[in-house]
Amino acid sequence: MEEDDKKLGTGQVGLGDVQPLPKIAVAPGDPAPKAESDSSGSGMKSLMRMARILFLCLRVLIIVILAYLLMSGVFRVDEQNEAMLFRFGALQSRQIENQETSVLTSGRWYWAWPYPIDWVKVLSAQRTVTVSTETFFEPWVKPEPGQAPNRFLRPGADGYLLTGDTNIIHAVAEVNYRIGDPQKYYLEFFDDSEAEGLSGWDSGETTGHHGHGKTEKNERKRGTVAIMQNLLANALLSVSASWSVEDLRTKIKKVGETSVNIEVSVQEKLEMYLKEIDLGVEVQSVKVTFQLPYATLKAFDSVFAASEMGNAEKQKAHLDASTLLSNAEGMAAKIRNEALAYKRNIVESVRADSTYFKTVLAEYKDHPETMLMVLYTDALQEALSKVENKYVLHEKQDSLQEIRLQIGQVPEKSKAPNQEQEAGGAAQ
Known part of the structure; x- marks a missing residue:
């Protein structure tokens, strides 16, 4: 018992070293040993209870640490990363x-x-x-602005x-x-x-x-x-x-x-x-x-301004040249189109005249006098259609022809005396 107490005092006793207390023979009528055994038994129970609590806390702490280690290792890579x-x-x-x-x-x-x-x-x-x-x-x-470079x-x-x-x-x-x-x-x-x-x-x-x-x-x-x-x-x-x-x-x-x-x-x-x-x-x-460079900025600006002006004039000249060429090409195309149209008209007209003369020639061979009269009538009609005043002379039986032309204004006719008196009575 003394050795156990020494071990407890020096902290060398673990839970595994705790052994059941030996039974002490107590003579009847001797209460002192019973009180001593009760006090040492309650101390051991308190010590064991404290040890259980400490080990439970240690287990909880270990679980919390493990959970933290597991959860703290989780991470997410954000967008654009x-x-x-x-x-x-x-x-x-x-x-x-x-x-x-x-x-x-x-x-x-x-x-x-x-x-x-x-x-x-x-x-x-x-x-x-x-x-x-x-x-x-x-x-x-x-x-700075305004400062000489x-x-x-x-x-x-x-x-x-x-x-x-x-x-x-x-x-x-x-x-x-x-x-x-x-x-x-x-x-x-x-x-x-x-x-x-x-x-x-x-x-x-x-x-x-x-x-x-x-x-x-x-x-x-x-x-x-x-x-x-x-x-x-x-x-x-x-x-x-x-x-x-x-x-x-x-x-x-x-x-x-x-x-x-x-x-x-x-x-x-x-x-x-x-x-x-x-x-x-x-x-x-x-x-x-x-x-x-600031020291040569004005000189470069002058050169670039002249270059830009020259480029502008060149562009204007190219634009004018392209405009003139376009106009000339348009005029040439117009003249060519008009010439082609005139050519087509002349060809069609000549073709039509050729067909007409061939038809007239065939009719003339069959009926010469009739065809001559028709041609004469057509020519006379065409000639008369071109003048405003027409004079037609008819031949009389005595082979004389008379043409009466009015020269000057036609004079008015004088009234009869009876007509003048009737006009005066009506006025009264």
Whole structure:
């Protein structure tokens, strides 16, 4: 009993070490040992009850921790994002739509072990990113309105481009691109040490614990952005070296009968560079803005104004020439049509006369006198139809012909005396 008490005092007794208390022989009439056994039995019962409660609480705590670990590993990849899962630093692959892929697509729920076992990197794969050349090809200080511009560019400070006709021009280019292959983009080119405020699993544009916590935007440029900026500057520099300053100002270059846009050329050159290094991005659009040097702006404006005036005159001359040619072609077509119509009329008339003469000739051969009389009558009728006054002379029996012509006005006839008296009586 003393050894058991020592074990309880030193905490060396477990639940498995508890043994039934030995029976103590008590003589009749001796109550002291019974009281001592009752007190030690109640203490053991309290200790066992406390141990059971502690073990129950421990079980509940373990269950809660396991449930938290299981539930905290559930995360969802939002729209316009993708994700990659790393386990102890190794990229993991999963079966998605019967295909094994290492990129977790958007709009799905996933599960991962808590950090540091699993590490989820959220990727802004569908988001459009804009990169600009900024001050690569711009002057360091721009003159204020009304301020006289600097006469010379400062080497090493002012940026500019050399054109194909040995002129100088300033430019700013912007490219919009999206991440086409997140695995190549983030694993082969992106450097986590260049980003600011990175914590936990994420080294992209958001930070959190398992991809479903709070997010913070990272405003610092990353290594891939710097690569895109340099490639864009190289593409612009390469293309502008073969263009004249006038073509760069209008952004259009004539190649034979076709026209080439400077922005399209820069985009094609940039895509060629990206294909060589396999960056994993897709170029959507390129925008280029040109600015002439401030010291020569007025001179260039005068030259361009004269060039535009000359082009306007050329266009006007071409328009006038096309108008005159159109009018001449229309007049020629009209004359040809009238000649063809006149030809058809003459041919039809001659054909009709030929048919008539053939018919008359056949009738004349059969009845010559009758046909002569008919022809004479027709000719006389046609001749008389063309004159207004007609005089017909008839032959008398004495072979004399008389024609009476009235010359001057016909005089009025005088009234008889009886008629004059009747007229006077009526007046009275």
